[in-house]
Amino acid sequence: MRNFSSFILSIIILISVTPNLRSQGIVNPGQILSKTQANQLFGTPVESFSFNKKALLNILTKTPDFVMFGYKNGKFLITNAKRKLLYPENITVASDDVLNTFGTQVMAEFIEQVSSTKVLIELRPGAILTISSDDDGDSDGSTLEYSVPCPPLCPW
DSSP: OHHHHHHHHHHHHHHHHHHHHHHTTSSSOOEEEEHHHHHHHHOSOSEEEEEEHHHHHHHHTTOSSEEEEEEETTEEEEEETTOOEEEOSSOOOOTTSOEEEEEHHHHHHHHHHOOSSEEEEEEETTTEEEEEEOOOSSOOOEEEEOOEEETTOOOO
16 A cells, blocks of 8 residues: 555656646757857856757757757767767767757757857866857857756656
8 A cells, every 4th residue: 555655646746747847948958048148157168069050950850859969088979869879970878978958949949040050069167068159250149058968867
């Protein structure tokens, strides 16, 4: 009887938390900020990698809901939600490697705002990974931030 009560309590907690996770962007993680705002909140990038915008759009077609970015052995990597490597080809991704997850919808919105042919995959202090526009000129540009680290949060 005690196990059954614990099971019911767990289900109730899970149901009550699910809408809260959705409101925090877990369904479509990521938020677009200005570069200035991202630098103030998270510090200036300590490392960045220029990536072709069209190639990133092509990668998004291979992963319908989430795209995950990571940094391993001095290289940036991109996987789908099941950790299948999409870029580059020569890295092994372990189940305990922390990857930063963005929703493909918010990623597509971000890419639409980028006027350049490139985006920057950036690593900021504290292992914070962001995607920024590589726009020149007077515009502040934009940064995609507030990814969900997986693990520990891997609801997909």
